[in-house]
């Protein structure tokens with residue numbers, strides 16, 4: 001195992017054990033419930049979007065270390081960003097999962113998930129939170145449900 005793999009694993013486990021932005025908020029304008037039946041991951045993402053800016057992002061849910069660490073990283077990365085920037089980050093993340101070149105200069109922890117592209121069965125675990133974000137930003141206010149298939 002290379003040192004980089006080791007470092008990436010430590011970053012993922014840190015987010016899994018100490019998730020950022022885990023919880024709920026009173027003034028969230030968008031809620032997205034998404035699940036990934038292949039692995040049993042479930043996420044409920046709340047966003048507070050004001051004036052085209054993601055003011056806050058929180059999540060609850062349960063699942064494997066990949067899905068939960070990805071949700072933790074995603075919420076950190078998009079907080080304070082304009083919605084277009086947040087969607088761009090989601091596109092970058094899709095590229096990362098295809099094994100393409102992608103950079104996350106503002107939040108490099110995300111690159112720890114780059115190794116997931118070698119395990120096709122786990123890609124949906126990693127993209128779950130990002131797809132919830134996409135749904136929330138694109139559909140706007142209200143509550144949305146979905147299943148990844």
Ligand code: ZN
Nearest residue numbers: 039041064125
């Ligand atoms: Zn999973």
